[in-house]
Amino acid sequence: MSRTEQELRQLFAGTHGMPTGAAKFAALEEVIRHADALGLVEFAFDVRMSATRTYQHSWAPAKSFLTFSWCLAAYDREPERFAPGHERSLLWHFKWMVYNVHQFPEIPLQRARDLVDDMERRYRRGGHSMHAVLQHRGLVAESIGELDEAQDFYERMALTRRDGLSDCSGCVPSSQVRTLVALGRDDEAIRVGEPAVRSGCTEQPQWINSELLLPLVRTGQGARAVEAHRTAYRRIRDNPHHLGELALNLLFCVRSGNVGRGLDLIERHLSWLDRARTPLTEMEFAAAAVAVLSRAREQEAGTVLRFPTVEGRRRPDARVADLAVELRERALAVAERFDARNGNTFQSSRMEEWMAAGPIGEPTPLSVFERDLRSRSGERIHRLAEQVAARTAAGDLTSAARARAAVAEALLAEERHAEAVEAAEEAVRELDRLDLTADLAACRWLLARAYRADGQGEEAGRVLGELLDSGEWGRPAEGPLVQSTEGPASLPPRPELESTLGDWLGYGPAAAARFLAAARGFEAAARQEDALTALASALNRLPWAGQEAADGLLAEILKETEAALGRVPGEGPADSAAPATATVGLLFAYARRLRVTGRPAEAADRLRTACALLDALAAPGVGSDAAVDTENDADTGTGTDGDAYTGTDAGIRRGAVLTELGAVHLDLGDPVAAEEAARAALALLDDPDDAWEELFVIAKALRARGAGDELAAFLADHDLTEEDLDD
Template identity: 60%
Template sequence: MSRTEQQVRELYRTTFAMPKGPAKFAALEEVMRHADALGLVEFAFDVRMNATSVFQHGWVPAKAFLAYSWCLAAYDREPERFGAGAEHRLLWNIKWMIYSVHQFPEIPLGRAHDLLDDMERRYRRGGHSMHAVLQHRGLIAESVGELDRAQDFYEQMSRTRRDGLSDCSGCVPSSQVRTLVALGRDEEAIRIGEPARTSGCSEQPQWINSELLLPYVRAGRGAQAVEAHRTAYRRIRDNPHHLAELALHLLFCVHTGNALRGLDLVERHLSWLDDARTPLAEGEFAAAAVAVLSELERHGEGGRTLRFPTAKGRRHPDVTVAELAVELRERARGIAARFDTRNGNDHQSTRLGRWMAAGPIGEPLPLSVFSTAAHTDSEPGAERVRPLVERVAAATAAGDLATAARTRVAVAEALLEVKRTQEAQEAAEEAVRELDRLGMTEDADRCRLLLAHAYADGRLRREAARHLRSLLDGEPGSGTGSRTGEIPGLPPRPELEDLLGRWLGYGPEASRRHAAAARGFAAAGRTAERLAALRRALSCRPDPATVGALLADAEAALAGAEATAAPVEDRAGLRFACARVLYAEGRTEEAAGQLEAARALLTAPTPVGAATRDGAADAGGGRAAAAGRQTTDGTGLDEAVRLLGDVLAGLASIRLLLGAPDAAEEAARAALDVPAGGEDDPWDETAWHAAVVLVRILRARGATAEAERVTAEYEVTEDELEAWTGWEN
């Protein structure tokens, strides 16, 4: 189907908000096809240049290469057509092409050298430094085992100035460390790499920390190695882009006597091999996994059965350690052989063979949070955590794996309670994998919820939401099937749905989760929770298609006889949320009606003994009479008072928009009479909005002096007065 230029540009805009993945890739390719068909050359160039980055960072370098090649050819034909910045973008992106092409054995090595020659020619023509050229020549030389040439390029690069086409301050050392490690210069690699551990870009600091792992271990710097492992793994564990770095972490586990930790990583990430970014990364992970499995075989664990999580609807069949070692050894050798054929030597077979034969180096390092050596008496909660860790070890030694697994959960709980959040995350992750392995489903579910809370406490709300979603829906990777209804051993489903909505924050899914929670609370007769959940469902940008049903649910909830017993903050808050949605829908009169109803609730005398949000009884007299009331610690405004201010400020704006300045002035003055809660209180902004409305009204009536006083008191500027368009909610 043909599209107009406007439609194609709109389709392109929609791709910006799409997550990386096949759907986004397909949409970008569709945009390219239509742009070509319409002859939109400049637009097609921009789309492909941006798509090159998306494809490269989305683990599909073959697509990146095609998009880049089109742009390069178009630019060479008509360089003046694409603007001054086009050449710089092309020269920057050529580095990605070279970095990728050497990782595919099907692409002739000559193609990489042709690209390098073209890169050097273009850089010299533009007067640019050879720094990036030398870096990538060394990369190719190292990858095919030409170590003398790799060393020569490294030395030349070290003497060459950097410029705007050089990689960042983190990625250049990462590349240098890789070369130095291949040359056997570990101490120099550490010296060059350590300063970059504080750098940051899309690849850092996880890349440099991963590259430094093995040099640290071989140099006897165990504490730094453990820190680098933990820091890097937290950044790469959910991103298949980092499969090659993950291989280094597997070798680290073997070298440091942590083969069981390595096995956990193999089980968790084996599915990444199905969509490996490149064959080289695939071969490296397979070889490093063989090292882990072989170490376990040497300790009599070859018959241990492994279970793998489902990913993208697929799951590797159950298999023993020994069987998986055979499978992955053949896979690594096959990939290495393809590279050797392309490169004309046995470098990759030799290198990956050494990886597969790797073993411990020096004394074991305590890595697992369940190692007693990892816990000192000086740490928070040590008197509780250490005995639990010892109990895990004792139960494991006695062969009581179920008790050991449940005690792992207790360790995670204890760590979370004493705010050792990252350790709690690691403990819960290990506990979940062990419980899944043992088929202890209910215990595993409880631990998944604990893990979600640990992520949330660590401000990783997206991770927390992912784990809670898997519990509620039984998504792939959760260890559970499809789910509906209550989950044994966990809090009621509505509470979990509402919690998931909070962790998601904003957007249609968050709104759907809160709405589902509201329905569950309604069925359980929990009216106050129902009102609060509906308020959140309306407040977090719901899908427009669901707004009508949400408003109807809100009215039904508020009309019920049981609603009168709910705290006034919940009833008024829901009215306020309805008003915001109605206003956004252009239903301004209805929004005003909801705000008036909220105001009436908040200013009506409160019957003596009526419930408040915290369950205490109000002494009577109404919220308006208590407008100056603060929280019990005196640090801020009571929630009802804050809400009253928001309602009045919104009402003032809407009444002015509806052509009722008298009512607007009355609401604005009432809003400004509600006390602020301090310098950092968000109420200050609400009062400012009321002040803007009042100033506009006063000026329209010629009350200049008072208008100037209000503008000064609330710091209202002329630009802000002119820009005012309505209720800012």
């Protein structure tokens, strides 16, 4: 199917907010294909440059070779067609290509050298510094074992001025540290790399912290290495782009005597090998994993690793001894390809050294349970931690895993959030390994709360989402926990967790979908008030415009809302104010959606019903001081359009409904009714600063009915202009 230029530009704009992955790759490639067919050279150039950036920061950098080559050829053919900024972007992308090309043994070494020669020629022609050129020449030299040349390029780069085409203050030291480590200059590597730990680059601080791990361990700075590992791993654990940094973290686990932690990382991330961003990172991760597995085999050859389900697939369980053999063969097979390309045995020798790595000095405690967890509030946490050690030593791994969860819960209660996260992470790993399903589900909820308290909101949402979407829910419980029909008894009911996750996700289709799921769950449990409140939140959390992908979800929520309102009793006085207030909140949210979707008459009907309910609530004996959250999400109190009407008086809430009704009357062409509703709302406000919505509706109504003199006086009284009404 052919597309117009406007359609292509809209499709391209839509890719900007898409998460990195196959869907985004396919969308970009579709735009490129149609742009080429239409002969839109400049547009095709821009899309390919964007695609190059996307591929570079994903696990598929090989895709960038084609997009970059096309852009470079197009620019060289007709440089006059492009703006100066295009040339600068090309020069910046040169660095990515040089960084990537030497990591693929199928690409001849001469091609990598030709590419960096071309980079230097273009940089010199533009009068740019050779800083970036020398940096990348050094990386290529280091990767093929030409360490004397790598040192020469490093020394020359250190004396060369930086400019706008140099890497940032975090990435330059990261590449320098890699070279210095290869040269055996650990102390200098730490000195050079330390300032970059505070870099704000998207690749930092995970890259520099990972590069510093082994120098820190080798120089006896175990505590700093532990902190660097924790900081780095938080940033790399959810993105296969960071497979290379993860390999360094595995080696750290071996060198610091934390083989158990290394096994945990292998279990969680072995699936990343299926989409390793380059053969080099594939080789390094496999070799680092062998180092961990070899040490684990020395301790207990029969240890079995269990792997999580990833994208619907799960690798079979494996004994450490068998997996070590498999990954050794894989690492050496890739290393041999590099050796054949490079004409030496540098990479295979380096990987042999990695796989033979062992601990350096005394073990560096990494587990939170190896620390003194005493607190000023008492010895309870310390005693619980001692139970973990005692039960582990006695071979009672089930009780030890549950004790870990108890420690995490206690740490969270004492607001020791970072330690609670560490303890809960370990507890989750142990419970999962022991297949203690009900305990595991409860501990995942604990971990999600710990992440949230520690300021790791994205991780909290991920863990809670995985819990709700996993097969763990509904499987038979084990141990002392008893499962209810809504999930493990130690968890809140599932609809409450769905609602919590919707709140954590903020605004957008994902949050709205969670609230919709919560509403359905509450309805099934005959919790009508909660169902109405969740539906209101679902409506309020959807984008108001600009995300066509949410249209289907909106239609689904509107249908569910109509059905829910149909189950609510009429608008007469209620025995309890609570269901009626929830109904008002849903009617208000529903009316606003009906209005923006072009159904103002239906919106007016819903708002009039809300007013009638509020009148009933105000009747003596019904509960006139009930809080009806019509302007804000009922679950959070977070305003969606300002924070007016946030008191507790039902009459103030009525003002929000009346104001919206006035706006709907304007849409229906009835300015008299619009003005009447807005003035009634205005009369309910105590603070004139909250009156903006009402003032605009009144002014627009005056203009619509041609009351020019009255409008002029009204605008003057309220310090408004007619232009304000059109903003």
